[in-house]
Amino acid sequence: MKDLIEYIVKALVDKPEEVNIQETGSESVTVIEVKVADEDAGKVIGREGRIVNALRTIAKAAGAKDRKRITVEIITKEENRNE
Amino acid sequence: MNNVSMKGKSLEEAIRSAAEVFGVGEDKISYRVIHEGKAGVLGVFGGEEAEIEAWIKKSKANYANDVMQEILNKMGLLAIADIARDDEEGIEINIKGEDLGQIIGKDGLTLMAMQTVMSSILRREYGEKANISIDAGGYKEKQKMALERLAQSAADDVISSGQEKVLPPMTAGERRIVHIYLKNNGKLKTESQGEGRDRRLIISLK
Numbered sequence: 001m002k003d004l005i006e007y008i009v010k011a012l013v014d015k016p017e018e019v020n021i022q023e024t025g026s027e028s029v030t031v032i033e034v035k036v037a038d039e040d041a042g043k044v045i046g047r048e049g050r051i052v053n054a055l056r057t058i059a060k061a062a063g064a065k066d067r068k069r070i071t072v073e074i075i076t077k078e079e080n081r082n083e
Numbered sequence: 084m085n086n087v088s089m090k091g092k093s094l095e096e097a098i099r100s101a102a103e104v105f106g107v108g109e110d111k112i113s114y115r116v117i118h119e120g121k122a123g124v125l126g127v128f129g130g131e132e133a134e135i136e137a138w139i140k141k142s143k144a145n146y147a148n149d150v151m152q153e154i155l156n157k158m159g160l161l162a163i164a165d166i167a168r169d170d171e172e173g174i175e176i177n178i179k180g181e182d183l184g185q186i187i188g189k190d191g192l193t194l195m196a197m198q199t200v201m202s203s204i205l206r207r208e209y210g211e212k213a214n215i216s217i218d219a220g221g222y223k224e225k226q227k228m229a230l231e232r233l234a235q236s237a238a239d240d241v242i243s244s245g246q247e248k249v250l251p252p253m254t255a256g257e258r259r260i261v262h263i264y265l266k267n268n269g270k271l272k273t274e275s276q277g278e279g280r281d282r283r284l285i286i287s288l289k
Contacts, residue, residue, distance in 0.1 A: 004158060011204045011207075016115055046199075053196070054196035055200065058193065
């Protein structure tokens with residue numbers, strides 16, 4: 001799953017070297033955290049969240065057999081520093 | 084030849100060197116920035132070189148197909164992506180194989196997500212809007228035929244009753260199919276009403 005999302009996100013952004021994907025979660029939920037460069041955030045979120053929603057749909061399709069809930073969250077570096 | 088890594092005093096220079104290595108024009112080069120580089124004092128001292136990874140641009144259709152195939156592989160599906168059309172109207176990729184339901188999704192939602200992502204990837208790579216359509220096992224073609232049957236029976240109703248008919252809510256793409264199908268019918272007109280997911284086509288007499 002991580003591989004799949006990482007591949008797509010890297011193809012979407014201008015700075016693939018700043019892409020960092022973490023897979024966390026529990027037995028019932030998988031959370032894919034996507035970190036990208038600030039200037040690339042818009043590219044992975046999209047107008048009205050179209051791209052991140054598409055990523056969630058694709059992740060769900062890929063994980064359909066696992067019977068786990070999957071979510072994809074975009075974390076920009078800016079938010080990261082504020083944590 | 085595959086990817087090369089190129090350095091230069093500036094990004095422009097690194098790109099120019101890559102074009103020379105490949106023996107093509109700069110417009111035929113795709114690249115990713117590894118280091119942006121920095122201009123030094125007086126443009127000379129303490130600057131950092133720019134570095135890029137460069138490769139020869141593929142045709143849009145070939146690139147799209149490669150990306151689609153890689154996505155299918157990473158999804159763990161036994162499926163093959165194929166270029167079904169590549170002309171001035173756009174690119175069409177058809178996916179063949181087992182387990183196509185997983186790629187199509189409920190009401191074709193996953194196919195649509197693939198298309199959204201793919202068109203964004205192509206826009207980034209080529210710097211212009213890309214018209215791409217992704218189908219799996221002829222799903223969209225069957226969808227289109229079903230919509231055209233619906234349009235025909237609604238059109239027959241309107242003509243025989245003289246009353247307008249409101250179709251169920253549809254996506255922009257679906258409305259477009261119905262609209263085009265009925266365009267050449269001299270007696271009828273179609274218009275859209277409503278907002279967002281509730282937008283519907285209305286068929287009425289001219």
